[in-house]
Amino acid sequence: MVRSPAQPEGRTRTDKARRTLSIFGATGSIGVSTADVVLQHRDSFDIEVVTAQSRAEELAETAIRLGAKHAVIGDPDRLEVLRARLAGTGIGVAAGPAAIVEAASRPVDLAVAAIVGAAGLEPTLAAIDAGADIALANKECMVCAGGLFNRRAAAASVRVLPVDSEHDAIFQSLEANNLHAVERITITASGGPFRTATLDEMRRATPAEALKHPRWAMGPKISIDSATMMNKGLELIEAHHLFDIGSARLDVLVHPQSIVHGFVTYSDGSVVAQLGVADMRIPISHCLNWPRRVETATPRLDLATVGTLSFEKPDLQRFPALRVARTALENGDWATNILNAANEVAVQAFLDGAIGYLEIAATVEAVLDVATGTVGGTELDTLEAVLTLDREGRRLAAERIDSRGRRAG
Structure with missing residues (x-):
């Protein structure tokens, strides 16, 4: 849970003039913007780790530009490319999901959690357990396991700073x-x-x-x-x-x-x-430098x-995903976990041409209906419970998409 910015609890890691930082998901859009913010204030940050899933060339370039101590690639098949690109730099290299979790356990002041999807949960929890404050750009961590996430953060006495522009706006607006x-x-x-x-x-x-x-x-x-x-x-x-x-x-x-x-x-x-x-560099800079504010090279x-600012209510008939998500929220953590898993599968199926655009929300809603009768009410008190339920949501979504494909054929 975000603690109010106006209620400091003594001097913390975020008060330091120079901070150690790890960036998980360094080659994605948030990671690239984070690197830009860091480079604008190079004397304020020491980079411990940067990670990516498969973009080894981009990861190597980022590690060199930021002067990172370690670079970790999630796909083991890309390790040799990363190693070759970083040869002679003194930057440590590793590969695989376990290596990303190990990297998240390295002590830093702040970890930027920008790995997309449920895959970001385990390394973010590892960073919390290691005592790092979290600049959270991975909303799926909260969606998959919000209760567990908050309990772990409270137990480790770490702060969670929201990077998403909307949540950072609320963070700044709370008195x-x-x-x-x-x-x-x-x-x-x-x-x-x-x-x-x-x-x-x-x-x-x-x-x-x-x-x-x-x-x-x-x-x-x-x-x-x-x-x-x-x-x-x-x-x-x-x-x-x-x-x-x-x-x-x-x-x-x-x-x-x-x-x-x-x-x-x-x-x-x-x-x-x-x-x-x-411009995402604005909320990123707010979180990286909080509670201070520093100049950013962003448009004003x-x-x-x-001239004009306009607002309208969302149309739930054309955008039923919003209604489905709110229902899941009201049903508890198990339902939001299933929602996220089914949505990730359905989105990928749409990108692959297996289902139509309107079938994304329909698939998620159908999976939630089935899951209510099979896993509804599941307690998510451990990481393994979270991951087990996530796998079930993915299985149900894949099964539904496959069965629809067979009927269509």
Whole structure:
């Protein structure tokens, strides 16, 4: 759970003038932006570890640019490429999922958790257990195992700083002395590439069309989640765990300009919001340097040029993923775990051409219906329980997609 920024508990790792940092998922969009922020303030950070799943060449380049001590590639088949690229640099190399978890156990002040999907959970928990504060860019950690995640963070006395622009906006908008007076938390959505599309147009949508986000440059999985608005559902779940607030007091508004990233409504009617241009380096810099603020080489917001800010309620008929995710949130951690697993499988199936765009949310909802009768109420009190349920969600989703393919054939 995020602790309020105005309630420091003595001098902490985040107060240090120079911080040790590890970046997990260094070649993805968040990792690349993180590297840019670090390089803008090179004297403020010592880089312990950078990791990637398969982009060995990009990982080697990042490790050299940042002066990292270690580089770890998740795919063992890419180890020799990484080793060759880093030969003579003195940078240590390793490969495989276990090596990433081991790297996460190295002591640092702050670990940037930017590995996409449920694969990021185990290394992030390892970093927590090692005492690192977490700059959390992997919402699936909270979606898969929010209760367990928060308990482990509390036990290790580490801070979780939200990197997602929406959650960082809420983090900045919360007033420490008025947490009891929070009436509602609202996160915003751009609406994605299909904000004004008809259901028939969405039914015929191709992966290439769904990947064309109007505002953000992101990886394929999160781009598809944005297109379906499942990302907003996942963000509602993450907000519930980060800020300890129930579903009834969480809201989503579509805001196509992506200027207002989130806001808090207080019981006296006051609304406190965070605004900024659509540039992930802003929330990343906030988390890497918190509680200080430092200059960033990002465009400045010019409201006169923007001119108009518009807001609208999400259409749950065209974007049912948001409704499905909220239902899962209200059913508990087991349901959000299944939701995430089924969604990851369904998104990949869509990208592979196995199912249509509208079938992504339909697949997830069908899997949740089945899982309610088989694994509903499962307690997620250990990492193994979390991973076991995740595997079951993936199996059910793959089974449904395969059976639909056989019927269609």
